Amino acid sequence: MFLASLTLFAIQVSADEHKKGDWRYVIEPYVLATSISGNTSAGRVAGVPVDVDFSDILENLEMAGMLHFEAAHRSGWGLILDYGFMDLGADKSVALGGVLDASVKQGILEAIATRQIDAASGSLEALVGIRRWDNTVKVSLDPMIWGGSVAKRIDEDWVDPVVGLRWTTELAQDWSLSMRGDIGGFGVGADFSWSASATAIYGINDRFELEFGYKALDVDYDNEKGSGEGRFVYDTTTHGPLVGLIINF
DSSP, X not given: OHHHHHHHHXXXXXXXHGGXXXXXXXXXXXXXXXXXXXXXXXXXXXXXXXXXXXXXXXXXXXXXXXXXXXXXXXXXXXXXXXXXXXXEEEEEEOTXXXXXXXXXXXXXXXXXXXXXXXXXXXXXXXXXXXXXXXXXXXXXXXXSSSSOOEEEEEEEEEEEEEEEEEEEEEEETTEEEEEEEEEEOTTTSSSEEEEEEEEEEEESSSSEEEEEEEEEEEEEEXXXXXXXXXXXXXXXXXXXXXXXXXXXX
């Protein structure tokens, strides 16, 4: 629903505002070849804390969707909206015998205000906004040496303030480089988070561009609900190469 609404919005503002020449719009569906490394704790499963290395268990991508939207005004102010959704899951054998099933649904929405800053080379922008996390973690243990399987599900969402910079410069004819970095959390939502990306952009024509690069997003979150069933810790880095199609309006 979010992706469809964002696409319709981009088409509408393009038709209504672009004729005035004050606004420039970008919409970009993209693919991130996701890997998640780190650890999580999701309550307790039959008295056994769940603290599993995601690099071992989260290897199967079941569903994903990513969309990026930008609006930039000639005054230097702009807006970035970015949404990424991933559904991952896998099985893992555990030391005491049995199989641990784990799945993570991770949705991340960014709403960022941008402000153009004069730069000696290229374009430098200040970024201020929020990043909303919506996570569902499900774990179940099917033991081999004692009876009865047990399961646990935790739904956790929070909002982090974010500040950062983005720099864009021309590399060669039809090619440009974009680098972005930000930090966030500051104990408001997560204890701390950061993201970094570097991408090369190839201009096909005035309307379409291709983007290739690498993106990483790290978060350290703890809901501080002791060590009981409601405890949720999410200390992970989501990273991988990305490919996107930029559509300019």
